[in-house]
Amino acid sequence: MRLTCPWCGTRDIEEFFFGGDASVERPEIDETDPSAWHDYLYARSNPAGRHREFWHHERGCRRWLIVERDTCSHAVSSVQFADEANR
Numbered sequence: 001m002r003l004t005c006p007w008c009g010t011r012d013i014e015e016f017f018f019g020g021d022a023s024v025e026r027p028e029i030d031e032t033d034p035s036a037w038h039d040y041l042y043a044r045s046n047p048a049g050r051h052r053e054f055w056h057h058e059r060g061c062r063r064w065l066i067v068e069r070d071t072c073s074h075a076v077s078s079v080q081f082a083d084e085a086n087r
Contacts, residue, residue, distance in 0.1 A: 022082070050077065
């Protein structure tokens with residue numbers, strides 16, 4: 001699999017580190033309900049089809065990306081910098 005970094009161009013997947021689901025909402029930092037943090041950290045679905053994921057370009061520009069790809073075919077439909085994305 002290859003990803004196209006907006007800064008570095010197309011690179012092999014070995015340059016990247018998978019960072020998890022980009023659609024999960026993090027609880028507020030002062031949230032004291034343990035179940036909210038449990039759900040954020042451990043309760044994940046395993047969808048088939050289009051999915052938004054965090055990827056870190058650790059052997060390139062070292063930026064975090066949001067990659068939208070199909071988990072069945074690995075076809076990538078979009079890549080953008082995480083700090084510039086409207087999640």
